[in-house]
Amino acid sequence: MNIIDIHPHIISDDEKRYPPAPLFGKRSDWSQERPNTVEALIAAMDEAGVAKAAVVHSSTTYGFDNSYVVDGCNQYKDRLIAVGSVDMLDDDVASVIKGWADKGLAGLRIFTGGSTKDFDPSELDNPKSFKAWEMLAELKLPMCIQTGPVGLPQVRMLAEKFPTVNIILDHLARPDVLDGPPYANAASLFELRDLPNVYMKLTPRIFGDVKKEKASAETFFPRVVEAFGAQRLAWGSNFPTSTGTLSEILATAQEGLACLSAEDREWIFGKTAQTLYPALSQ
Numbered sequence: 001m002n003i004i005d006i007h008p009h010i011i012s013d014d015e016k017r018y019p020p021a022p023l024f025g026k027r028s029d030w031s032q033e034r035p036n037t038v039e040a041l042i043a044a045m046d047e048a049g050v051a052k053a054a055v056v057h058s059s060t061t062y063g064f065d066n067s068y069v070v071d072g073c074n075q076y077k078d079r080l081i082a083v084g085s086v087d088m089l090d091d092d093v094a095s096v097i098k099g100w101a102d103k104g105l106a107g108l109r110i111f112t113g114g115s116t117k118d119f120d121p122s123e124l125d126n127p128k129s130f131k132a133w134e135m136l137a138e139l140k141l142p143m144c145i146q147t148g149p150v151g152l153p154q155v156r157m158l159a160e161k162f163p164t165v166n167i168i169l170d171h172l173a174r175p176d177v178l179d180g181p182p183y184a185n186a187a188s189l190f191e192l193r194d195l196p197n198v199y200m201k202l203t204p205r206i207f208g209d210v211k212k213e214k215a216s217a218e219t220f221f222p223r224v225v226e227a228f229g230a231q232r233l234a235w236g237s238n239f240p241t242s243t244g245t246l247s248e249i250l251a252t253a254q255e256g257l258a259c260l261s262a263e264d265r266e267w268i269f270g271k272t273a274q275t276l277y278p279a280l281s282q
Contacts, residue, residue: 007236028060038072121151180214
């Protein structure tokens with residue numbers, strides 16, 4: 001199986017060349033406690049047997065400066081592509097996106113909250129941001145969205161307004177699965193099943209949650225595949241934000257998805273990533 005990771009992060013060890021300037025003014029703890037250079041990521045991938053990766057820019061370290069993720073991935077073009085962040089409300093956002101794409105950026109991400117602040121989905125439906133989405137459609141670039149259930153109405157609006165832009169929900173949009181089957185508390189997630197351009201990342205967060213209370217991998221993941229199809233699901237390690245080695249994180253994901261068919265696992269661990277980021281097929 002050709003394993004591809006669509007959610008690792010990298011942090012430079014050269015703060016003079018790549019100075020931290022975190023979004024919202026608060027740097028994430030993990031980026032200081034477990035910094036991971038692009039060279040360290042490649043070494044971890046080699047050890048874990050991960051062929052390629054779509055590396056996600058750390059907004060909680062560098063804000064909207066994508067220099068390190070672009071420079072780092074460009075050093076390993078045969079293995080890595082870069083996913084960055086921009087100020088979606090910038091008057092010149094379209095030209096900013098085009099500029100980063102020309103430097104090698106293969107996708108974008110909106111960080112509406114998470115490790116350093118509560119979720120605020122208001123940016124998602126701000127009409128001022130639509131210029132960015134129009135440029136994504138023109139360049140055929142996907143958009144990752146970091147949000148929770150609170151932002152899913154806005155996700156639906158964007159998916160319907162920009163049907164040619166693939167939207168990838170980080171961390172499966174953080175559903176509440178602790179009630180167990182039929183997973184009624186996650187109903188807002190499953191309601192997105194009719195949107196063909198909405199994709200899901202399966203990351204350590206959900207592999208941990210399905211081991212709690214009434215949830216289980218054997219009842220939850222087949223439900224997700226039934227709703228979205230494995231062709232709209234992709235694995236992301238969240239390494240090194242999530243604790244553990246990349247090998248350990250991958251092993252946990254493989255254990256969690258062992259209840260699925262071999263074909264479904266092939267999509268989740270590789271083929272879907274290549275659909276979203278064609279450069280990973282080369």
